[in-house]
Amino acid sequence: MLTTIGFDADDTLWHNETFFRLTQERFTELLCDHCEAAHLQDRLLAAERRNLGHYGFGVKGFTLSMIETAIEVSTGRVPAAVIGEILAAGREMLEHPVDLLPHAHATVAALAAHYRVILVTKGDLLDQERKLAQSGLGDLFDGVEIVSDKTPSIYSAAFARHGTGADQGLMVGNSLKSDVLPMLAAGGWGVHVPHGLTWALEQADPPQDHPRFHEMADLSALPDLVANLAAPHNR
């Protein structure tokens, strides 16, 4: 039995990592007098990793980590004007129009007609709500969970709250680490739709021979997969 389909948001339904990368390029240009590009990216990633437990996921924490890294790599010599540019770059990310990925609307709409569909996403509360509202997909979802992390217990709670339990649920997303592996651990199906760009802190190896793991190139194949999983004897 499969009753409930959960979608990740960033880089599953709409572009996200692209804007982080563009902002990091801008950050690298701003700091070019103070640090080599490769070294700078390492220091920024180290700051993001160090701060994750305090800031959580999202643009605000990313902006704070960029500022911290700028001070660190310049040994306190970065001009305030550069910090101001970093603040502005972060605010631009929070204002960026939502750019849906191919097949996102059609896939969610097709599944919403026959199953419960929910959105499970990490990130800043207000920013994720804004993107969902701008996406035009908001009315299709039976439930929305903006969570501080994606763990098996988070998925168990979300699919119990909005569906009939994680074992009758399927989660689709671009992150093996956040969308697929913890959903498999919660007893559900996990479908990986790779995105060209993956943040270093979201890297993970795929599961080996797991009967509930599937992978597809884009969302267009999801309705057929779900139909087959939901009614396997009709195949």
Added chain:
Amino acid sequence: MLTTIGFDADDTLWHNETFFRLTQERFTELLCDHCEAAHLQDRLLAAERRNLGHYGFGVKGFTLSMIETAIEVSTGRVPAAVIGEILAAGREMLEHPVDLLPHAHATVAALAAHYRVILVTKGDLLDQERKLAQSGLGDLFDGVEIVSDKTPSIYSAAFARHGTGADQGLMVGNSLKSDVLPMLAAGGWGVHVPHGLTWALEQADPPQDHPRFHEMADLSALPDLVANLAAPHNR
């Protein structure tokens, strides 16, 4: 009929504004070479107000607004070391131990024995989860909603989800603007428990002669009020 009691968190169950004020004092000291204290507070408040639609509520947005204000009032001359101090002050807020207000634990426990009790709070997702976990109150609540804003429709949804609708619900909190007025507008009871310190952006006038508005000096009077409202004919 009254079935469900909603609690605000910051400055209702535990101290919060105190730490914001202490951080603002530190911010004022750090910027004393660049700006007069009163002027600085005005500029910071203006930045917080301007950024609220982008950053939402919470410590991360407050930290970003302090940095923006420091650059602005110094016309770009603030040293990076001062920005580093502001970052550190923000991180300290995110690590500060939770300090429960008087009667918080006893009141929530007493009401949880007879009613559904829920927590409805604004702020950064991870930070609010951390404070709830540290408060020791987490297991008492039947539901927790961390929301980007407190509006009548947010209360209608939260009390429908976890209770029997806003008209059979009561919300208690220190903010007339966020905890009381929108809950009254949603058709529920609103109980104001003033806190000595109120952020300028949370100021509002009390309702006039509203039959479902109550005020009390601290949480200890809440169980008796709720008992009277829930069973008015037994009085």
